[in-house]
Amino acid sequence: MFRQAIVLFNSVLVSVFLLPVTLAAAPADLRANADRMQQHIKALSAFGANADGGVDRIAFSEADLAARAYIRDLMRAAGLSVRMDTAGNIIGRREGSEPDLPVIMFGSHIDSVPGGGNYDGDVGVIGAIEVIQVLQDNSIRTRHPLEVVSFTDEEGGLTGSRAMIGEVDYRMLSVVSHSGMTIGEGIRTVGGDPNRLDLAERKPAELKAFIELHIEQGAFLDAENIDIGVVEGIVGIRWWDVTVEGFANHAGTTPMNRRWDAMVTAAEYILAVNRVATSMQGEQVATVGKIRAMPGAPNVIPGEVVLSLEIRDLSAAKIQRVFDEIRREGKRIADARFTPIRYAEIDVASSPAPTDARMRRIIAAAADELGLSFKFMPSGAGHDAQDMARITPTGMIFVPSAKGISHSPQEFTSAQDMANGASVLLWTVLEIDGGGLD
Numbered sequence: 445m446f447r448q449a450i451v452l453f454n455s456v457l458v459s460v461f462l463l464p465v466t467l468a469a470a471p472a473d474l475r476a477n478a479d480r481m482q483q484h485i486k487a488l489s490a491f492g493a494n495a496d497g498g499v500d501r502i503a504f505s506e507a508d509l510a511a512r513a514y515i516r517d518l519m520r521a522a523g524l525s526v527r528m529d530t531a532g533n534i535i536g537r538r539e540g541s542e543p544d545l546p547v548i549m550f551g552s553h554i555d556s557v558p559g560g561g562n563y564d565g566d567v568g569v570i571g572a573i574e575v576i577q578v579l580q581d582n583s584i585r586t587r588h589p590l591e592v593v594s595f596t597d598e599e600g601g602l603t604g605s606r607a608m609i610g611e612v613d614y615r616m617l618s619v620v621s622h623s624g625m626t627i628g629e630g631i632r633t634v635g636g637d638p639n640r641l642d643l644a645e646r647k648p649a650e651l652k653a654f655i656e657l658h659i660e661q662g663a664f665l666d667a668e669n670i671d672i673g674v675v676e677g678i679v680g681i682r683w684w685d686v687t688v689e690g691f692a693n694h695a696g697t698t699p700m701n702r703r704w705d706a707m708v709t710a711a712e713y714i715l716a717v718n719r720v721a722t723s724m725q726g727e728q729v730a731t732v733g734k735i736r737a738m739p740g741a742p743n744v745i746p747g748e749v750v751l752s753l754e755i756r757d758l759s760a761a762k763i764q765r766v767f768d769e770i771r772r773e774g775k776r777i778a779d780a781r782f783t784p785i786r787y788a789e790i791d792v793a794s795s796p797a798p799t800d801a802r803m804r805r806i807i808a809a810a811a812d813e814l815g816l817s818f819k820f821m822p823s824g825a826g827h828d829a830q831d832m833a834r835i836t837p838t839g840m841i842f843v844p845s846a847k848g849i850s851h852s853p854q855e856f857t858s859a860q861d862m863a864n865g866a867s868v869l870l871w872t873v874l875e876i877d878g879g880g881l882d
């Protein structure tokens with residue numbers, strides 16, 4: 445039963461052996477319909493379609509509005525009763541047989557980045573509706589109420605899920621989004637009420653669990669030919685401005701042995717960042733993505749260089765260890781060149797968001813029983829699930845992104861891969877409904 449997992453992943457054996465027996469809740473032949481999902485993805489891709497084969501479906505744009513109407517229609521066709529909260533989140537509800545039980549919620553988003561693809565977010569919303577459709581087709585009634593959610597403006601800062609967990613930064617509402625509107629105006633445009641976002645808040649007691657199906661947006665599953673990623677969590681992110689202080693001087697008259705060249709120190713520093721992140725055990729990543737030299741002239745030795753440092757990992761303690769090691773290396777380099785390095789941390793407020801351990805086991809068991817190979821992995825990208833994880837047990841299911849390409853018209857996930865993910869979602873929902881988290 446665990447054959448595929450054992451062949452592929454020695455490192456996850458421990459977790460695999462902790463799987464809870466078998467899943468009782470799902471009839472053995474219950475599957476998502478790949479053709480139907482493909483059809484829905486294709487129909488959705490018409491809203492905001494661009495010449496490159498992708499979409500420009502920025503939240504709050506005309507294309508977004510039209511796509512939102514399409515999603516509401518699909519939800520109704522699957523038998524859901526549809527409402528919108530004050531943040532503009534579209535919520536389709538299916539009652540359970542025990543009305544007092546908390547909601548099992550699942551979904552994703554349908555807004556895109558400028559020049560985006562047809563799968564990021566979309567697969568999670570279409571997959572969630574597919575789960576409901578399969579339950580309808582098979583006349584399966586759950587005990588818990590089920591809610592499918594399509595979150596507002598994921599790409600612009602997790603706007604909808606922030607409101608749902610009651611953590612809106614109200615300054616954010618005046619930020620002008622890619623739509624040309626402020627986020628506040630955008631929420632009003634889709635029919636929400638930016639002044640009453642408190643009404644969109646859900647309390648932990650109302651929810652049983654949240655699950656998000658999403659494309660990986662990276663290359664691990666595709667490269668290793670694995671069907672399903674069981675997401676361990678969404679990585680935390682920390683940013684710093686790093687300033688190297690040198691001394692600006694004439695590039696022609698200052699001999700090489702009398703320079704305090706901030707750029708040379710920065711060059712060594714950048715290599716050190718890469719070396720530290722590569723040499724430590726684990727899946728941490730560290731990046732210098734931006735650099736500015738002052739005064740920035742060909743004939744002046746740079747007196748100051750400011751560069752960005754970003755570190756991501758699933759563990760906050762690990763991020764700190766990576767940073768400490770980089771700082772130690774940086775100090776060594778700075779001392780040798782008499783060019784001090786200063787750090788100023790930028791508040792990006794993105795702590796690691798681990799998924800629920802029981803949920804991971806259920807998702808892995810669902811994949812396994814469906815005959816799908818799977819792997820435990822972190823998510824390097826942000827998702828609405830990271831917000832939801834703060835108020836309810838949360839799980840995330842990844843399906844492969846061809847060549848790891850995302851936020852691009854070349855984004856691609858096959859119909860079979862999408863359906864595999866939706867089937868795992870379906871079985872996960874039924875297992876939770878049957879008491880898998882109790």
Ligand SMILES: [Zn+2]
Nearest residue numbers: 564565598658
């Ligand atoms: Zn997404």
